[in-house]
Amino acid sequence: MPLRQFSISSLIFILVFLIQESVINQLHLPGSGFSLPLLIALTWAVLSTPTVGALTGFISGFFMDLSQSSSGPMGHWTLIMILACYTVAFLGSGNDNVRGNPVTNIFLVSIASVLTLLAFVIAGLLLGISAGSFYRILITILSNGIWALLVTPLIMPIITKLYRVVLRDRAHT
Amino acid sequence: MRNGGEGRARLLLIILIVTSLFLITLDLRGVKILDGIRSSTQNILAPFQKTGSTLFLPFRNFVGDVTQLGRTRDQIEKLKADNAKLRSKLLLRKNADGELSQLKSVLDLAGRAGYEVVAARVISQGASTSFSQSITIDVGTSSGVRKNMTVLSGDGLVGVVKESYAHSALVMLATDPEFKVGVRIAGSQQIGILSGGGSKRASLQLLDNQNILKVGAILLARGSTYNRPFVPGVPVGIVSAVDNSAGSIAQSATVMLYAKFSALGVLSVVLRAGKNNPGDSLVPVAPQPIPVPTVTIYATPSPSTPTANAK
Numbered sequence: 434m435p436l437r438q439f440s441i442s443s444l445i446f447i448l449v450f451l452i453q454e455s456v457i458n459q460l461h462l463p464g465s466g467f468s469l470p471l472l473i474a475l476t477w478a479v480l481s482t483p484t485v486g487a488l489t490g491f492i493s494g495f496f497m498d499l500s501q502s503s504s505g506p507m508g509h510w511t512l513i514m515i516l517a518c519y520t521v522a523f524l525g526s527g528n529d530n531v532r533g534n535p536v537t538n539i540f541l542v543s544i545a546s547v548l549t550l551l552a553f554v555i556a557g558l559l560l561g562i563s564a565g566s567f568y569r570i571l572i573t574i575l576s577n578g579i580w581a582l583l584v585t586p587l588i589m590p591i592i593t594k595l596y597r598v599v600l601r602d603r604a605h606t
Numbered sequence: 607m608r609n610g611g612e613g614r615a616r617l618l619l620i621i622l623i624v625t626s627l628f629l630i631t632l633d634l635r636g637v638k639i640l641d642g643i644r645s646s647t648q649n650i651l652a653p654f655q656k657t658g659s660t661l662f663l664p665f666r667n668f669v670g671d672v673t674q675l676g677r678t679r680d681q682i683e684k685l686k687a688d689n690a691k692l693r694s695k696l697l698l699r700k701n702a703d704g705e706l707s708q709l710k711s712v713l714d715l716a717g718r719a720g721y722e723v724v725a726a727r728v729i730s731q732g733a734s735t736s737f738s739q740s741i742t743i744d745v746g747t748s749s750g751v752r753k754n755m756t757v758l759s760g761d762g763l764v765g766v767v768k769e770s771y772a773h774s775a776l777v778m779l780a781t782d783p784e785f786k787v788g789v790r791i792a793g794s795q796q797i798g799i800l801s802g803g804g805s806k807r808a809s810l811q812l813l814d815n816q817n818i819l820k821v822g823a824i825l826l827a828r829g830s831t832y833n834r835p836f837v838p839g840v841p842v843g844i845v846s847a848v849d850n851s852a853g854s855i856a857q858s859a860t861v862m863l864y865a866k867f868s869a870l871g872v873l874s875v876v877l878r879a880g881k882n883n884p885g886d887s888l889v890p891v892a893p894q895p896i897p898v899p900t901v902t903i904y905a906t907p908s909p910s911t912p913t914a915n916a917k
Contacts, residue, residue, distance in 0.1 A: 454651050455658035461666045484615040491622045498629075499647040507640040508629025515622045560630070 441599045442477075443492050449473050450496040458502065464576025467584055470497050471514075471549060475542045476585060476592045478518035479525045485600070486522025490514035505557050513556060517549040535589055542589075543581040550574045701871075708872040711760025719839055719888055720880025723758070724749045728870045729774065739765075739782035739802065743873060746771045754835035756827070756876040762841035762864030762890070763787070763827055764873055775875070780842070780863055781805060788828040789842050791819070792889045797828055800842060800861060808843060812857040819848050819857045824889050829879075837876050839884035864890065 453469045460466065474493035478486035494514030498507050521541065554570055633640045671678060709725055716723040726743035745751050747770050755767040757777045765785065769776040778785055785802035789810065796819075798812040812819060823845040829838025843861040850857065 451651070451654060455654035456662065459655065459658040459662045459666065461669060463669065482615075484618055487615070487619045487622050491626070494626070499644055501644065501648045501651075506630050506633035507644070508626040508631075508633060511629060512623065512626035515619070515626060519619055560634070 438599055439488065439492075442489065445595065445599070446470060446474070446489075446492045446496055449493075450499070454500060462580070464580065465573050467577055467580035468497070468546075469584075469588075471546055472542060472581055472584055473588060473592055474514060474518055475521055475545045475549070476538070476589060477596060478521040479538050479541055480593060480596045481518075481522045481600075482526050483519050483522045487515050487519040489522075490516070490518030493518070505553070505562050506560065509556065509560065509562075510553065513549060513553045517545060517552065521545045535586075538589060539582065539585045542585045543578055546581040547574055547578040550577055704869075705872045708760055712758055712872060712874045715758060715760055715762075715841075715888060716874050716876065719837070719884040720882065721758075721837060721874075721876045722878040723874035723876050724751060726751075726757075726775075726873050726875055728873065739779040739785075739804070739867075740768065741765075741777050741779060741870060743775050743777055743875070744773065745875060746773045746775050748772050749875075750877050751775050751875050756833075756835060756837045756840060758840060758874045758876060759865045759870060759872075761866060762843070763836075764865045764867075764870065766835045767875060777873075779867060780808065780865065781867055787836055787842065788830070789825040790828045792824040792826050792886045798825075798856075800825065806863050806867060807846070808861045808863055810845065810859045810861045812859075815856055818850075819845060819859050821845055821848055825861060826886065826888065829883070833876075833879040837879040839886075839888050841888050841890055 449470050457466060457469055470493045474489050477489045481489060491511060491514070494511035497503060497510035497514065498505070503510060524541070525538075551574060554574075629640070705727070712725070713723070724745055726745040726749075728741050729744045730742035743751075743757070751767060751770050753767055753770050755770075757764045757767060763780055765777045765779040765782070766787075767775050768778040780787065780800075780802055781804060782802045783804050785808075787800050788797060789800045790797050794817065796812060796814070796817050798810050800808050800810050802808055810819075810825065825842040825845070827836045827838060827840040827842055830836045841864050843863040845859045846862040847860040848857065849859060
């Protein structure tokens with residue numbers, strides 16, 4: 434991933450982070466809403482190679498860590514997002530049945546978002562961070578999965594177009 | 607080539623993971639710089655969040671209403687019930703305050719005259735369609751109230767007990783057309799008979815023509831034999847108009863009764879009069895006018911200019 438593409442991707446994730454903090458978080462959606470940086474990073478990773486996926490996870494995770502509402506230490510989301518995006522990219526790479534099928538991508542992103550949150554909670558517990566009652570965790574993760582199923586079809590076309598624009602050079606090569 | 611690419615990818619992954627672990631370690635060890643990054647980010651985000659919060663407030667309220675529809679409805683019902691309860695309490699409190707004030711004034715009046723009284727609350731107003739002016743009070747024979755006893759309010763005479771029952775009594779008001787009471791003009795021994803007129807205005811018929819009646823004269827109850835039905839000295843009313851028509855045998859006048867008949871709440875029934883006649887001691891004190899301070903300003907003319915003098 435050349436420096437120019439990395440910079441553009443970073444700008445996009447700054448914008449996404451800004452939208453999350455100033456719009457999505459203000460809507461007070463039912464079931465604690467959804468995380469737009471998480472969904473966009475996972476969608477981006479589905480379309481990418483594992484290297485780009487890991488970098489995407491790093492950028493998005495870093496911004497998610499910067500959020501005041503983040504409960505964990507700095508680097509907590511970064512670590513989880515690197516692993517999640519790398520894994521998603523790894524599962525999708527080299528398999529055109531996955532990459533070319535939007536429905537599969539949507540389900541992959543939704544399941545990945547649930548597992549990412551679960552991993553975040555488990556890693557938080559290992560780091561000694563309280564995440565609330567089991568019931569609350571369960572509701573938050575499940576509702577995030579439902580939100581992911583609803584939101585991913587809406588953002589998928591936009592992210593696909595953006596991805597093509599940003600990584601056009603790479604696609605041509 | 608492929609092996610080289612995979613190797614670089616793995617190396618990058620390891621570097622990124624190590625970086626994130628490094629960040630976690632620094633944060634958990636309490637390195638201030640990371641807190642600074644977070645707080646700086648929050649400072650940058652704050653205006654955006656504030657704007658977003660303001661812009662999306664209607665949507666947020668809508669979402670809140672939809673998600674908490676049942677709870678909101680229950681809450682509204684509960685708040686309505688609470689509101690009604692509080693309104694009722696406030697009304698009762700206002701009522702109680704009014705009654706307390708009336709009780710205080712009537713006990714004050716009775717205390718000055720040395721009357722033995724029993725406090726009573728008005729529980730019913732007589733029907734106006736019967737053309738009689740009466741009320742029912744919540745004390746009766748069980749409290750020592752008997753027929754033909756004087757009934758007072760803090761302002762003066764209200765009426766007389768017409769009928770007494772075990773726990774209530776019927777009071778004929780001074781406004782009743784059949785009501786009659788012997789009165790004396792305060793400060794003199796001039797006497798007359800006051801008759802109810804169906805309203806707050808009553809008519810007075812003096813028994814002699816020796817003294818001239820004036821507007822503003824205060825009337826007190828003259829008292830009856832054995833103090834029943836009327837005890838002496840109770841303020842009744844004030845003369846508001848005098849009929850001085852020539853040729854009439856006795857002077858007559860219109861009297862404005864003191865008692866506020868439209869707001870009767872707490873009253874007293876006089877069970878026994880004092881040992882001594884109170885005389886004029888119960889005459890209400892006329893309200894004193896509030897003095898208005900007068901400020902006099904002396905203006906000293908300024909010395910005129912030489913030009914003005916020349917002109």
